[in-house]
Amino acid sequence: MNTGSARPMRHSAAIWGGTVLLAVALIALPFALTAVGTAWVRITNLAILFVLLSLGLNIVVGFAGLLDLGYIAFYAVGAYAYALLASPHFGVHLPFWIAVPIGAAIAAVFGILLGAPTLKLRGDYLAIVTLGFGEIVRIILNNLSQPINITNGPQGITLIDPIRLGGIDFAKTEAFLGLAFSGPVKYYYLLLAVMLAVIFIGVRLQNSRIGRAWEAIREDEIAARSMGINTARIKLLAFAMGATFGGIAGGMFSAIQGFISPESFVLVESIMVLSMVVLGGMGNVWGVVLGAVLLSFVPELLRYTVEPVQRTLFGRMLIEPEVIRMLLFGLALVLIMIFRPAGIWPSAVRKRELAHP
Amino acid sequence: MEPVLLECRNVAKKFGGVQALSGVTFAIRRGEIYGLIGPNGAGKTTLFNVLSGIYARAEGRFFLEGRDLTGLAPDEVAACGIARTFQNIRLFANLSALENVMIGRHVRTRAGVIGAIVRGARTRAEEAAIERRAIELLDYVGIRARANDAAGSLAYGDQRRLEIARALATEPRLLALDEPAAGMNAAETAALRRLLERIRADGITILLIEHDMRLVMAVCDRVLVLDYGVPIAEGAPAEVRRDARVIEAYLGGPIAGDVAAAGAVAP
Ligand SMILES: Nc1ncnc2c1ncn2[C@@H]1O[C@H](COP(=O)(O)OP(=O)(O)O)[C@@H](O)[C@H]1O
Ligand SMILES: [Mg+2]
Numbered sequence: 001m002n003t004g005s006a007r008p009m010r011h012s013a014a015i016w017g018g019t020v021l022l023a024v025a026l027i028a029l030p031f032a033l034t035a036v037g038t039a040w041v042r043i044t045n046l047a048i049l050f051v052l053l054s055l056g057l058n059i060v061v062g063f064a065g066l067l068d069l070g071y072i073a074f075y076a077v078g079a080y081a082y083a084l085l086a087s088p089h090f091g092v093h094l095p096f097w098i099a100v101p102i103g104a105a106i107a108a109v110f111g112i113l114l115g116a117p118t119l120k121l122r123g124d125y126l127a128i129v130t131l132g133f134g135e136i137v138r139i140i141l142n143n144l145s146q147p148i149n150i151t152n153g154p155q156g157i158t159l160i161d162p163i164r165l166g167g168i169d170f171a172k173t174e175a176f177l178g179l180a181f182s183g184p185v186k187y188y189y190l191l192l193a194v195m196l197a198v199i200f201i202g203v204r205l206q207n208s209r210i211g212r213a214w215e216a217i218r219e220d221e222i223a224a225r226s227m228g229i230n231t232a233r234i235k236l237l238a239f240a241m242g243a244t245f246g247g248i249a250g251g252m253f254s255a256i257q258g259f260i261s262p263e264s265f266v267l268v269e270s271i272m273v274l275s276m277v278v279l280g281g282m283g284n285v286w287g288v289v290l291g292a293v294l295l296s297f298v299p300e301l302l303r304y305t306v307e308p309v310q311r312t313l314f315g316r317m318l319i320e321p322e323v324i325r326m327l328l329f330g331l332a333l334v335l336i337m338i339f340r341p342a343g344i345w346p347s348a349v350r351k352r353e354l355a356h357p
Numbered sequence: 358m359e360p361v362l363l364e365c366r367n368v369a370k371k372f373g374g375v376q377a378l379s380g381v382t383f384a385i386r387r388g389e390i391y392g393l394i395g396p397n398g399a400g401k402t403t404l405f406n407v408l409s410g411i412y413a414r415a416e417g418r419f420f421l422e423g424r425d426l427t428g429l430a431p432d433e434v435a436a437c438g439i440a441r442t443f444q445n446i447r448l449f450a451n452l453s454a455l456e457n458v459m460i461g462r463h464v465r466t467r468a469g470v471i472g473a474i475v476r477g478a479r480t481r482a483e484e485a486a487i488e489r490r491a492i493e494l495l496d497y498v499g500i501r502a503r504a505n506d507a508a509g510s511l512a513y514g515d516q517r518r519l520e521i522a523r524a525l526a527t528e529p530r531l532l533a534l535d536e537p538a539a540g541m542n543a544a545e546t547a548a549l550r551r552l553l554e555r556i557r558a559d560g561i562t563i564l565l566i567e568h569d570m571r572l573v574m575a576v577c578d579r580v581l582v583l584d585y586g587v588p589i590a591e592g593a594p595a596e597v598r599r600d601a602r603v604i605e606a607y608l609g610g611p612i613a614g615d616v617a618a619a620g621a622v623a624p
Contacts, residue, residue, distance in 0.1 A: 200474075201474050204473050204474045204476060205474065208468060208473030208484075209463060209467075209473065209483075209484070210468070210469065210473050212463065213463055216452075219449035219450065219451060220447050220448075222431075223443070223447040223448070225410075225411075225430070225431035225432050225435075226432075226435060226441055226443075227432075228435030228436050228461075228463055228465075229432055229460070229463050230430075241470070350451075352510075353451045
């Protein structure tokens with residue numbers, strides 16, 4: 001009787017211990033990274049932005065099964081919305097807690113604009129239309145400098161307001177409790193908080209009536225409709241939710257960088273986010289987080305290791321770091337897809353899907 | 358006599374040059390098990406698809422308890438109280454049996470995005486009720502032990518029962534079954550027959566497409582026979598079985614033996 005009740009208790013104790021350990025590690029991380037180099041804090045912040053994007057895209061692709069190759073457009077919409085609402089470009093300077101939600105809302109509207117005409121499309125056809133949508137948004141941003149200058153074209157928008165929250169200015173280094181909190185470190189904590197919120201939302205959605213409806217349309221749309229699911233509404237909801245997360249990430253990106261241009265929102269970025277979702281484990285929130293973290297850090301690690309390794313081995317540079325970096329990166333992707341086709345940390349559903357094709 | 362539950366008036370459906378249905382008119386009374394039979398290609402599945410809103414462009418009208426369902430989308434039809442199964446099983450194959458039935462509860466439950474995220478007392482209660490009901494229904498159709506198995510991994514007969522459980526989860530007034538006994542052995546078919554009678558006893562009217570004539574003759578109160586999309590006979594199974602046009606429609610077809618056999622063994 002005692003052993004029966006002790007086992008789950010030990011189990012939950014292990015979970016709690018792990019959680020506390022992870023929390024301490026996440027809190028201490030930026031200081032450890034600063035010791036290595038401030039660049040690594042920035043890289044981490046960018047990685048968190050990609051986690052946000054991947055979690056957003058996972059709703060559309062992983063949960064609802066709608067292949068979206070233009071997802072970065074929502075990131076762009078969120079980023080430009082923030083930039084236009086908080087920069088000298090129009091002389092508007094809304095605080096971040098107003099500008100980011102507005103950007104997210106506009107992104108959601110764009111999500112519905114993309115979703116509504118594509119409701120009847122699936123698979124390859126949907127992929128092509130969404131790909132076109134992503135490009136259209138980027139091209140519009142590139143050209144909307146005439147006749148009225150709205151986006152400033154390819155030059156992009158500069159001097160975007162950094163985030164100010166209460167008395168904290170995220171652009172400056174401030175001392176607190178004897179520790180120096182640089183701008184990137186403060187952004188790290190803000191991003192961490194947003195990321196935890198988005199993970200929480202993702203997990204809650206996955207195990208809900210709405211999450212099941214998404215699974216149903218992914219599995220069999222006709223059966224889903226016949227069981228009373230309004231597939232049009234539930235698909236639009238997926239597009240809108242995914243776009244909202246993209247818009248939030250975009251607004252934060254804008255504020256952190258202080259500068260944006262259409263170049264940041266090219267097709268390759270959409271494909272990168274999709275790779276994170278697929279490699280990490282489509283449909284599983286934790287797998288997607290892992291995928292985004294890995295695919296964000298591995299290329300950076302290679303950037304910093306490829307050159308010194310060559311110098312020590314051969315005494316000089318044989319292959320450009322950029323070339324070998326992409327080569328190794330591509331190889332890693334291929335290997336993962338061969339050995340773990342459902343992703344590194346797949347959802348149970350996806351595992352079954354590949355087991356019985 | 359019980360009042361009419363479903364009324365179909367002059368239903369017709371064309372696929373290019375093929376007139377799959379024409380002039381189909383019938384009424385199902387509450388509490389009936391109403392059979393829909395006919396040779397392969399007679400248009401039975403097409404009638405289900407028209408009725409459940411899958412084929413948007415069709416002629417004719419439908420009324421469920423006097424309410425006009427003509428032209429409604431499939432999800433609206435389900436919300437009005439018609440649930441169906443599919444001849445070529447359409448389960449959510451990679452989801453568990455339990456999840457399949459839980460999805461059937463969608464149309465009778467409410468939690469939205471905010472509810473899912475906040476997960477307040479009401480949402481938690483609703484989720485618990487959904488799961489409880491889904492387990493009850495798995496039990497009801499006799500596959501509770503398979504609750505956590507992937508639907509696609511179940512035995513054929515169990516998949517057919519799971520489809521019935523999922524349809525029942527939508528709380529239908531009319532349950533429309535498209536060849537539920539297909540692929541079942543004699544024991545499974547006998548169990549299915551008991552299940553159908555129990556569903557009817559629990560107050561749900563059944564529209565049954567079935568090729569297994571023994572089953573049709575045993576459970577149906579009335580049957581409608583379609584041939585080339587046209588109704589050729591309607592009535593109690595015993596009458597329909599003796600109808601010259603029905604016998605002719607089936608002659609030479611693979612079912613001919615079945616009709617004769619069912620006639621021979623029926624009391
Ligand atoms: N989607 C479709 N497109 C074209 N023809 C179809 C389609 N569905 C059914 N048919 C045709 O309609 C007729 C009736 O088919 P169906 O309703 O499946 O018959 P049953 O279920 O009675 O065997 C057949 O001739 C079939 O070939
Ligand atoms: Mg059929």
